[in-house]
Amino acid sequence: MxxxxxxxxxxxxxxxxxxxxxxxxxxxxxxxxxxxxxxxxxxxxxxxxxxxxxxxxxxxxxxxxxxxxxxxxxxRKVIDMKSKSSWASYTGWAAAAVFVVGFGLQYNKLNETNQVIDKLDTEKSVMQESIVDLEFKKNEAENVLAIVRDNNNQAVALAGQTVAPDSYAKAYYNKVTKEVYVDVAGLPTPPKGKVYQVWALKLSPLTPTSIGVLDNFTAANTKVFKVDNAEDAEAFGITLEPAGGSLSPTLEQLYTLGKV
Known part of the structure; x- marks a missing residue:
């Protein structure tokens, strides 16, 4: 208006x-x-x-x-409207300002504390995972040592063949329990879509029997695998086969072979 x-x-x-x-x-x-x-x-x-x-x-x-x-x-005079002020009102605002600032500082400190706690929790989780991993590796190493030191286990060296002359492996064959372990640290990582397959052989006549497919070759740390038991094996061989393994060994892909 x-x-x-x-x-x-x-x-x-x-x-x-x-x-x-x-x-x-x-x-x-x-x-x-x-x-x-x-x-x-x-x-x-x-x-x-x-x-x-x-x-x-x-x-x-x-x-x-x-x-x-x-x-x-x-x-006679026109009254001007003026805002009233008093010490009480100023102190009230000051108290409110102090409260807000104090609350902000406490909130920041709380955030910082929470961040420290989160960081410590993360570090603790990482440390726990590391401990679990070390414990797992320790158990694996102890198992390997137990296999090597068992007097009932016969170590069978598997030498590299024509397709991979630099390859090597070792089989540990227990003639009492018929258990077989293979150490394949000397084999290259298989290409995608391929796996190593372990064979127990009888030589006369030549009769191969599959005793295991190493489909978790890459994930294994020690590269020592327990395979199926072998009855009266006279030799062991390892071939490279399509994923899932084969019914009979692909001799053109024979990587290692060794006689008991």
Missing amino acids: TSKEYIESGVLELYVFGKLSETENGEVQQMIADHPAVKQEVVAIEDAVINLSQSVAPRLSAINYQKIRNQILEK
Whole structure:
């Protein structure tokens, strides 16, 4: 609403006569502070009221009435709305600010603490995994040593053949229990889609029997595998076969061979 519209609304007359609520008075006082034309109109209305009062007050002498009128005019002023302030309010805001800052610091410290705890938990998990891994490798190494040191196990050297002359392996054959372990650390990693297959052989007539497919060659750490038992084996050989193994050895892919 413009100052002109406000003046023409009749609100200022009600303000001068004290007929507005406290909230409405506050709105008028704000308009007076913001618009000189509104302030000027209020002064004009008050002058009109005073002049009207003079005409309806015949019992007062002209001198006494003029004195009263002058006192009213001298004391009349438009009230400016000012925000109140007190030490209590300042201290209240200060306390609130201290609380917010303190809360922020505590929150940051809590985050830092949680991050440290998370880091320690991660390090603990990694350490536990390392311990488990070391324990597993330790057990594997102990098993291998037990195989090598068992006097009942006969070590059979398997030499490299034409297809892979640099390859080598070793079979540990227990003639009492018929258990067989093979150490294939001297074989190259098989190509994708291929696996090593271990054969127990009887020489006369030549009869190969599959005693194991090494399909987890890459994952094994020690490259020592327990395969199936072998009854009265006279030799051992290892061939490279398609994934899943073959019913009979592919002699063109014979990597190692050794006689018991």
